[in-house]
Amino acid sequence: xxxxxxxxxxxxxxxxxxxxxxxxxxxxxxxxxxxxxxxxxxxxxxxxxxxxxxxxxxxxxxxxxxxxxxxxxxxxxxxxxxxxxxxxxxxxxxxxxxxxxxxxxxxxxxxxxxxxxxxxxxxxxxxxxxxxxxxxxxxxxxxxxxxxxxxxxxxxxxxxxxxxxxxxxxxxxxxxxxxxxxxxx
Amino acid sequence: xxxxxxxxxxxxxxxxxxxxxxxxxxxxxxxxxxxxxxxxxxxxxxxxxxxxxxxxxxxxxxxxxxxxxxxxxxxxxxxxxxxxxxxxxxxxxxxxxxxxxxxxxxxxxxxxxxxxxxxxxxxxxxxxxxxxxxxxxxxxxxxxxxxxxxxxxxxxxxxxxxxxxxxxxxxxxxxxxxxxxxxxxxxxxxxxxxxxxxxxxxxxxxxxxxxxxxxxxxxxxxxxxxxxxxxxxxxxxxxxxxxxxxxxxxxxxxxxxxxxxxxxxxxxxxxxxxxxxxxxxxxxxxxxxxxxxxxxxxxxxxxxxxxxxxxxxxxxxxxxxxxxxxxxxxxxxx
Numbered sequence: 001x002x003x004x005x006x007x008x009x010x011x012x013x014x015x016x017x018x019x020x021x022x023x024x025x026x027x028x029x030x031x032x033x034x035x036x037x038x039x040x041x042x043x044x045x046x047x048x049x050x051x052x053x054x055x056x057x058x059x060x061x062x063x064x065x066x067x068x069x070x071x072x073x074x075x076x077x078x079x080x081x082x083x084x085x086x087x088x089x090x091x092x093x094x095x096x097x098x099x100x101x102x103x104x105x106x107x108x109x110x111x112x113x114x115x116x117x118x119x120x121x122x123x124x125x126x127x128x129x130x131x132x133x134x135x136x137x138x139x140x141x142x143x144x145x146x147x148x149x150x151x152x153x154x155x156x157x158x159x160x161x162x163x164x165x166x167x168x169x170x171x172x173x174x175x176x177x178x179x180x181x182x183x184x185x
Numbered sequence: 186x187x188x189x190x191x192x193x194x195x196x197x198x199x200x201x202x203x204x205x206x207x208x209x210x211x212x213x214x215x216x217x218x219x220x221x222x223x224x225x226x227x228x229x230x231x232x233x234x235x236x237x238x239x240x241x242x243x244x245x246x247x248x249x250x251x252x253x254x255x256x257x258x259x260x261x262x263x264x265x266x267x268x269x270x271x272x273x274x275x276x277x278x279x280x281x282x283x284x285x286x287x288x289x290x291x292x293x294x295x296x297x298x299x300x301x302x303x304x305x306x307x308x309x310x311x312x313x314x315x316x317x318x319x320x321x322x323x324x325x326x327x328x329x330x331x332x333x334x335x336x337x338x339x340x341x342x343x344x345x346x347x348x349x350x351x352x353x354x355x356x357x358x359x360x361x362x363x364x365x366x367x368x369x370x371x372x373x374x375x376x377x378x379x380x381x382x383x384x385x386x387x388x389x390x391x392x393x394x395x396x397x398x399x400x401x402x403x404x405x406x407x408x409x410x411x412x413x414x415x416x417x418x419x420x421x422x423x424x425x426x427x428x429x430x431x432x433x434x435x436x437x438x439x440x441x442x443x444x445x446x447x448x449x450x451x452x453x454x455x456x457x458x459x460x461x462x463x464x465x466x467x468x469x470x471x472x473x474x475x476x477x478x479x480x481x482x483x484x485x486x487x488x489x490x491x492x493x494x495x496x497x498x499x500x501x502x503x504x505x506x507x508x509x510x511x512x513x514x515x516x517x518x519x
Contacts, residue, residue: 077244
């Protein structure tokens, strides 16, 4: 996927509050406004999940909000990512044993990056975007055709013979082990 | 012979490609300069290109309660009509390619088409926010068409009363005899008023700045475009870029068609050099209008409510354009 470099530099975010105290939301606003100016990296706040690439979710997910948060996630077009901002969103925070919260966004939708803090600073949120970019790179690397990946690995000058020998030895050991186990049974 | 026949479509295709690139570039410039106004660093100028590539790579969703074919057709119509518009306008300061096949009246109708396509797309997406946005877009269109029509009438009337044997409604006539050179100081003030009118309509046409009610991100969650994603949204972004090009070209073609080429030709520079000088001068005008008429207005003024915007167009904008018309007619009486 060669598009990732372009994709990375044009992330449109949709902000979802799942019952947060607004502290994290204010920090997200601070990230997007002139002082920290996330638009430098092409990060833009959009008003609808249909336009969004990244869902920034805050809050410990109240039971009322769970279905709606799921729905917002499902409304986003692929490829999509979820960033969870704040302690509440990551683990439930101070509401971890509350009767009407689920305790974390990853209880309902898959989360790609966590930003701990109560609330996290704007620097931390921008750092989370960097982490997200790294994750995208890894994902792109995985989705590359095997042939190309092998060629790329060749260029990294791996000692081929050693790895082969080693794998042979490992194979031998494993066969011996399985034999023993079956014998014991 | 064959090459001559092939020549015009090829030039047209090149021009359209250039219009798209220039439009996207100026969208980026707009964002960058707006950021500098707010003492931010802002996105790089190539940002709209990146957004476009990204949107093309995204999934395209058609909601269940949308009218599928209309929902998918609307962005295509928006882009196609905007591109067609470019062919009827003196883009790059040269005579329009389809100049023999239609005139200013057609251009006025074509101007309506992208806006109409956006509204149709909004209605077809079956979302409440989109419906409200589409209604706003239609109301806005009804409001800014009148000052625009007055303005076109003023320019055409002035030109055709001075040169009754030339075709009144064509851009080549305006380019031969720019309206500013035909009027005295009073009429000149009138022309300036007309320029103000068309710059106000510019923001409304492009859904920017104080007149972005149909898309209002903060209250309507994206408005007419709320359910659009992926390829369809990319097409709307493209049509936005081409529309920017087209409308600013219309401003230049109607009211500021003065070219450097004639001046150069009097200094014995002719041919390619004169054309190059024309193009450069065109882009100078283009940049000034884009920054003053779009970016500056967008940053300086907050969004009006839809009833305020309508009132503004029917009272203030229409008043200014009628005053301009009056001044021009006074000028020719004197």
